[in-house]
Amino acid sequence: MDSEKLKGNANRAAGKAKEDLGKGIGSERLVAEGKTQEIEGKIRETAGDVKDAGKDILDAADEAAAHER
Numbered sequence: 001m002d003s004e005k006l007k008g009n010a011n012r013a014a015g016k017a018k019e020d021l022g023k024g025i026g027s028e029r030l031v032a033e034g035k036t037q038e039i040e041g042k043i044r045e046t047a048g049d050v051k052d053a054g055k056d057i058l059d060a061a062d063e064a065a066a067h068e069r
Contacts, residue, residue, distance in 0.1 A: 004048035011041030 022030025
């Protein structure tokens with residue numbers, strides 16, 4: 001798993017916990033911070049997915065080029 005995906009997963013989990021805590025204690029600020037952190041986590045996960053897809057494309061291109069030789 002890509003490090004961006006791991007960081008994204010951690011951010012999402014922390015954000016969800018913060019959001020839940022905010023709801024539990026009635027803090028709109030914590031709820032908003034938690035939601036923001038969850039979104040940041042999703043963005044990092046997506047960046048990791050894009051990075052993985054790019055690696056897959058490059059690997060496939062290298063493999064195709066090797067077969068043409």
